[in-house]
Amino acid sequence: MxxxxxxxxxxxTRAYEILIxxxxxxxxxxxxxxxxxxxxxxxxxxxxxxxAQLQRLKDGLAEAGIEPAVIVLPPGEKTxxxxxxxxxxxxxLAARLERGDxxxxxxxxxxxxxxGFAAGIARRGMNFxxxxxxxxxxxxxxxxxxTGINSPRGKNLVGVFHQPKLVLADTVAxxxxxxxxxxxxxxxxxxxxxxxxxxxxxxxxxNWQEVFSGGPARIEAIAQSCxxxxxxxxxxxxxxxxxxxxxxxHTFGHxxxxxxxxxGARLVHGEGVAIGMALAHRFSTRMNLASxxxxxxxxxxxxxxxxxxxxxxxxxxxxxxxxxxxxxxxxKKVKRGALTFILTHGIGKCFIAKDVPASEVLSFLxxxxxx
Amino acid sequence: MxxxxxxxxxxxTRAYEILIxxxxxxxxxxxxxxxxxxxxxxxxxxxxxxxAQLQRLKDGLAEAGIEPAVIVLPPGEKTxxxxxxxxxxxxxLAARLERGDxxxxxxxxxxxxxxGFAAGIARRGMNFxxxxxxxxxxxxxxxxxxTGINSPRGKNLVGVFHQPKLVLADTVAxxxxxxxxxxxxxxxxxxxxxxxxxxxxxxxxxNWQEVFSGGPARIEAIAQSCxxxxxxxxxxxxxxxxxxxxxxxHTFGHxxxxxxxxxGARLVHGEGVAIGMALAHRFSTRMNLASxxxxxxxxxxxxxxxxxxxxxxxxxxxxxxxxxxxxxxxxKKVKRGALTFILTHGIGKCFIAKDVPASEVLSFLxxxxxx
Numbered sequence: 206m207x208x209x210x211x212x213x214x215x216x217x218t219r220a221y222e223i224l225i226x227x228x229x230x231x232x233x234x235x236x237x238x239x240x241x242x243x244x245x246x247x248x249x250x251x252x253x254x255x256x257a258q259l260q261r262l263k264d265g266l267a268e269a270g271i272e273p274a275v276i277v278l279p280p281g282e283k284t285x286x287x288x289x290x291x292x293x294x295x296x297x298l299a300a301r302l303e304r305g306d307x308x309x310x311x312x313x314x315x316x317x318x319x320x321g322f323a324a325g326i327a328r329r330g331m332n333f334x335x336x337x338x339x340x341x342x343x344x345x346x347x348x349x350x351x352t353g354i355n356s357p358r359g360k361n362l363v364g365v366f367h368q369p370k371l372v373l374a375d376t377v378a379x380x381x382x383x384x385x386x387x388x389x390x391x392x393x394x395x396x397x398x399x400x401x402x403x404x405x406x407x408x409x410x411x412n413w414q415e416v417f418s419g420g421p422a423r424i425e426a427i428a429q430s431c432x433x434x435x436x437x438x439x440x441x442x443x444x445x446x447x448x449x450x451x452x453x454x455h456t457f458g459h460x461x462x463x464x465x466x467x468x469g470a471r472l473v474h475g476e477g478v479a480i481g482m483a484l485a486h487r488f489s490t491r492m493n494l495a496s497x498x499x500x501x502x503x504x505x506x507x508x509x510x511x512x513x514x515x516x517x518x519x520x521x522x523x524x525x526x527x528x529x530x531x532x533x534x535x536x537k538k539v540k541r542g543a544l545t546f547i548l549t550h551g552i553g554k555c556f557i558a559k560d561v562p563a564s565e566v567l568s569f570l571x572x573x574x575x576x
Numbered sequence: 577m578x579x580x581x582x583x584x585x586x587x588x589t590r591a592y593e594i595l596i597x598x599x600x601x602x603x604x605x606x607x608x609x610x611x612x613x614x615x616x617x618x619x620x621x622x623x624x625x626x627x628a629q630l631q632r633l634k635d636g637l638a639e640a641g642i643e644p645a646v647i648v649l650p651p652g653e654k655t656x657x658x659x660x661x662x663x664x665x666x667x668x669l670a671a672r673l674e675r676g677d678x679x680x681x682x683x684x685x686x687x688x689x690x691x692g693f694a695a696g697i698a699r700r701g702m703n704f705x706x707x708x709x710x711x712x713x714x715x716x717x718x719x720x721x722x723t724g725i726n727s728p729r730g731k732n733l734v735g736v737f738h739q740p741k742l743v744l745a746d747t748v749a750x751x752x753x754x755x756x757x758x759x760x761x762x763x764x765x766x767x768x769x770x771x772x773x774x775x776x777x778x779x780x781x782x783n784w785q786e787v788f789s790g791g792p793a794r795i796e797a798i799a800q801s802c803x804x805x806x807x808x809x810x811x812x813x814x815x816x817x818x819x820x821x822x823x824x825x826h827t828f829g830h831x832x833x834x835x836x837x838x839x840g841a842r843l844v845h846g847e848g849v850a851i852g853m854a855l856a857h858r859f860s861t862r863m864n865l866a867s868x869x870x871x872x873x874x875x876x877x878x879x880x881x882x883x884x885x886x887x888x889x890x891x892x893x894x895x896x897x898x899x900x901x902x903x904x905x906x907x908k909k910v911k912r913g914a915l916t917f918i919l920t921h922g923i924g925k926c927f928i929a930k931d932v933p934a935s936e937v938l939s940f941l942x943x944x945x946x947x
Contacts, residue, residue, distance in 0.1 A: 298729045329735045358669045
């Protein structure tokens with residue numbers, strides 16, 4: 206295979222590399238042994254990914270003499286709960302893995318978040334390797350060390366910061382993704398352009414079809430996204446400041462996901478983010494922060510690639526504006542009661558707005574909810 | 577009240593103070609507000625401690641205008657499990673506490689470990705305050721940031737490193753401790769002398785009766801213990817090296833606790849550590865590392881203060897030597913299959929022994945198990 210693209214995440218003693226390219230699962234053993242000589246391993250995956258990718262990873266590990274324990278979970282967002290966490294931790298301990306051994310997450314964001322959390326708490330922290338198989342996981346959730354599960358009170362409210370030692374983003378795995386899931390990951394790619402890389406957003410507007418069809422443009426877009434995320438994470442690992450910019454679209458998006466009860470048939474995470482980004486731009490227009498041309502440009506691009514971009518695109522009923530606002534207020538990006546949003550002065554000009562009046566949000570939601 | 581003794585834990589951006597003295601619960605609000613202005617709070621405690629100390633802490637918080645949420649759990653080691661962890665996390669989220677608010681552990685080691693773990697994972701890490709009410713918690717578990725729960729596969733196998741922002745060791749709380757529990761905490765005090773402070777061990781041999789009866793000698797002994805622990809933690813926060821010295825007596829001790837099913841009626845943690853320390857010294861003698869006079873001195877002191885010091889002191893049956901060894905091998909202080917013990921060249925001369933042959937341990941256990 207050709208050499209993968211390498212993106213460094215500069216975190217001092219916790220620095221690591223993201224490798225991006227086709228065929229990385231087949232060489233997983235060699236890449237792991239290079240960084241963690243002598244380590245044993247447990248793979249955490251879900252039933253769907255296991256069917257498509259598990260044998261490739263096992264073969265890749267076997268070449269380096271690693272015979273992993275394997276923990277297979279049901280697919281879907283509902284697996285991000287305390288019971289599954291306990292099951293993974295117990296599986297890792299049952300395999301008698303030690304701190305220096307590796308927990309490998311093979312799957313999308315759900316598996317990465319859950320397995321990373323388990324690796325962060327089993328024996329108070331074990332080595333962790335991400336092998337993301339969805340676009341969303343490759344460009345977002347596998348990078349940066351945020352791990353966690355959902356609570357009945359909200360999404361990702363429980364977790365730890367636990368950086369991986371290595372990320373293996375095998376682009377072959379993307380070839381079997383359903384189009385809807387690819388699109389959901391694409392929303393997070395577009396997000397990096399909208400936050401602070403206007404040139405990348407413009408590039409996506411021109412090249413999105415090639416990104417969708419595969420080949421060099423796709424690898425380039427994944428690498429650009431990982432670089433964008435790595436830059437933010439290196440500046441602010443524990444989300445004391447700038448890292449919150451990555452939440453563009455997420456405050457509205459999380460509230461919408463909670464409102465549909467995390468029902469992936471109605472709304473998956475990346476779709477919530479897409480609608481949330483469009484709403485954040487439209488809300489910025491309403492607050493006289495940005496021109497409505499920019500909001501329209503965001504909406505048009507999301508629509509062009511086939512992503513939902515307004516609340517009316519979510520099948521069936523949503524709560525009313527007050528109901529949505531209470532989901533927003535429970536979101537963890539709240540500080541002493543003030544509502545924090547990522548708003549924008551235009552494409553690539555996002556900023557953290559810490560004192561957004563709830564009354565303005567409420568009026569905005571009322572105007573934008575479908576009748 | 578008189579000014580408390582202050583011990584600094586030097587951890588850079590995570591540095592904090594341990595305050596030691598009578599009446600600290602009554603001034604908890606003032607001390608917390610000084611460090612976390614504007615913070616709201618949740619108290620985590622158990623039924624026994626709540627009856628004796630909760631009102632004192634609530635009054636102390638009320639003076640600073642803090643009205644805490646209160647989460648009360650059943651007392652005992654069995655509470656250190658996933659279900660109780662989930663209950664505490666949910667209670668904290670239900671109170672709508674944010675990252676900058678404080679989870680306060682009011683109780684012994686079980687409550688501190690559990691509440692600290694919950695604080696470490698709720699919203700990916702909230703502020704945490706320790707208000708230890710047992711001697712063991714004041715001299716050991718409340719200092720240094722180790723948090724966790726037990727697994728059916730072993731003690732403290734699941735957890736995180738999460739440093740408190742403040743430790744309030746109110747010595748008034750010790751006056752209502754049962755003697756057996758005070759003794760258990762004393763074992764951890766003696767441990768610091770045995771590890772690398774021979775003068776402190778000699779001081780305890782002379783002054784232990786005053787430490788037990790209360791007054792200045794007790795506060796001095798607690799402060800010396802906290803200083804000893806803080807020194808080790810500052811050198812090695814994440815247990816990559818020296819911190820393992822604090823496990824003196826714990827490898828044998830954990831195995832014995834597991835062997836009795838964590839039944840506190842038969843063996844509490846500090847008692848396990850006492851027997852474990854005596855065994856570690858006696859095993860060091862058997863390995864020709866230390867003189868048997870030193871082992872005898874340790875045994876004599878533990879016996880003098882009324883602590884168990886040999887396996888025969890545990891009521892009712894234990895597993896056989898093979899059974900105990902398998903509990904030892906599952907203990908987390910294992911690296912790539914080799915057994916790691918804290919052994920000693922004499923009083924105050926402990927070291928980390930990484931390649932202890934299992935066969936030697938097995939023979940030693942056979943010789944020392946009661947017939």
